[in-house]
Amino acid sequence: MSPKVSQEHKEQRRAKLIEAAAEVFIENGYETATMKHVMDKAGVSRGGLYQYFENKEDLFREVIQGNQEKIIDGSLEKLIKQQSSYWDVLLVIMLGDKKESNDKMDPLSPSKLEYFVTRRNDEKRREYARLRYFDAFEMTTKIIERGETAGEFIPRFPIRLIAKSIISYIDGLALGHAILDSRTLELKEQTTLLLNYLKWALGVEEE
Amino acid sequence: MSPKVSQEHKEQRRAKLIEAAAEVFIENGYETATMKHVMDKAGVSRGGLYQYFENKEDLFREVIQGNQEKIIDGSLEKLIKQQSSYWDVLLVIMLGDKKESNDKMDPLSPSKLEYFVTRRNDEKRREYARLRYFDAFEMTTKIIERGETAGEFIPRFPIRLIAKSIISYIDGLALGHAILDSRTLELKEQTTLLLNYLKWALGVEEE
Numbered sequence: 349m350s351p352k353v354s355q356e357h358k359e360q361r362r363a364k365l366i367e368a369a370a371e372v373f374i375e376n377g378y379e380t381a382t383m384k385h386v387m388d389k390a391g392v393s394r395g396g397l398y399q400y401f402e403n404k405e406d407l408f409r410e411v412i413q414g415n416q417e418k419i420i421d422g423s424l425e426k427l428i429k430q431q432s433s434y435w436d437v438l439l440v441i442m443l444g445d446k447k448e449s450n451d452k453m454d455p456l457s458p459s460k461l462e463y464f465v466t467r468r469n470d471e472k473r474r475e476y477a478r479l480r481y482f483d484a485f486e487m488t489t490k491i492i493e494r495g496e497t498a499g500e501f502i503p504r505f506p507i508r509l510i511a512k513s514i515i516s517y518i519d520g521l522a523l524g525h526a527i528l529d530s531r532t533l534e535l536k537e538q539t540t541l542l543l544n545y546l547k548w549a550l551g552v553e554e555e
Numbered sequence: 556m557s558p559k560v561s562q563e564h565k566e567q568r569r570a571k572l573i574e575a576a577a578e579v580f581i582e583n584g585y586e587t588a589t590m591k592h593v594m595d596k597a598g599v600s601r602g603g604l605y606q607y608f609e610n611k612e613d614l615f616r617e618v619i620q621g622n623q624e625k626i627i628d629g630s631l632e633k634l635i636k637q638q639s640s641y642w643d644v645l646l647v648i649m650l651g652d653k654k655e656s657n658d659k660m661d662p663l664s665p666s667k668l669e670y671f672v673t674r675r676n677d678e679k680r681r682e683y684a685r686l687r688y689f690d691a692f693e694m695t696t697k698i699i700e701r702g703e704t705a706g707e708f709i710p711r712f713p714i715r716l717i718a719k720s721i722i723s724y725i726d727g728l729a730l731g732h733a734i735l736d737s738r739t740l741e742l743k744e745q746t747t748l749l750l751n752y753l754k755w756a757l758g759v760e761e762e
């Protein structure tokens with residue numbers, strides 16, 4: 349077997365393990381999930397899992413890393429070219445390609461909340477939370493700034509604060525999603541209200 | 556010793572234990588706090604603690620119960636009489652007596668997040684979370700409805716959704732407070748922005 353094939357094989361193996369782990373975290377949440385659950389789900393031995401991932405935390409970060417990259421990678425520039433307005437770019441970032449409020453939430457979000465809230469005094473975990481926050485913050489800020497430069501947005505408030513308010517509101521919805529039933533949360537309707545707040549804050553003209 | 560004195564003594568004892576527990580949860584968070592921490596903090600024996608509280612969860616609920624009552628009890632009617640507008644009533648509910656945005660957050664809020672997010676599939680915990688949500692929701696809704704009836708508010712959106720948006724935003728801020736540094740969060744500034752969103756959504760006239 350050539351080293352190249354072996355490397356490919358390893359990558360595939362790794363990807364499958366991450367996929368299995370994602371399912372385990374979605375089903376169990378972060379705290380109650382174990383490496384054993386992942387072994388069972390993926391049908392691998394202890395050695396087969398630990399060869400790729402040191403521990404549950406390591407594995408979880410890989411899972412949510414892949415999850416976030418889907419959104420923020422694909423590069424912002426490409427996204428901007430595809431959309432007809434910066435408002436639409438914001439919608440894609442927040443709601444996905446359909447740009448419509450919906451009742452769906454990232455199924456990993458309850459586990460993410462758990463991960464970041466529990467043992468939050470762990471300095472490495474805090475640092476990681478900060479990095480993730482800044483990724484979302486910078487992307488949002490950049491889109492709003494570009495929209496302002498293009499004359500599409502006339503922000504009523506400092507752009508950095510509008511960006512932070514989006515994150516806070518969405519974090520709050522994620523929390524509601526984790527602990528409330530969907531009729532109580534009204535995710536879709538609350539998301540539409542967030543969009544209304546934003547249109548007003550950004551001075552977006554109604555079509 | 557008369558039964559009455561003994562009852563009083565017990566109540567005092569219980570209150571002291573709840574106070575010590577609050578400190579322990581603030582210092583350690585929910586998951587890492589133990590009954591042993593509370594015994595040490597209060598300077599009581601194992602028996603002295605378990606005589607009053609069955610377990611950590613029981614104790615925690617007592618802590619946050621007292622914490623919430625301070626806000627929602629004291630009766631809404633009394634609060635309405637004390638304030639010159641329904642907007643001011645909303646401000647007191649959200650910001651306390653000074654009615655000003657500030658950088659303070661309930662020090663128990665990170666523990667509360669932990670408690671509600673971890674093991675959220677526990678049906679009793681979910682039910683309790685729902686009850687707490689409805690308390691906040693009903694109070695907020697009632698204030699806005701009264702303000703609408705009085706002609707002070709002219710809501711642009713369904714009142715129930717505006718109320719839910721307040722809770723979502725504040726929950727998101729609580730999450731940020733638990734994991735971010737204060738310069739990143741900008742709690743005071745984000746709170747002011749929330750107030751601006753609300754003034755607009757409620758059609759509150761600027762003075």
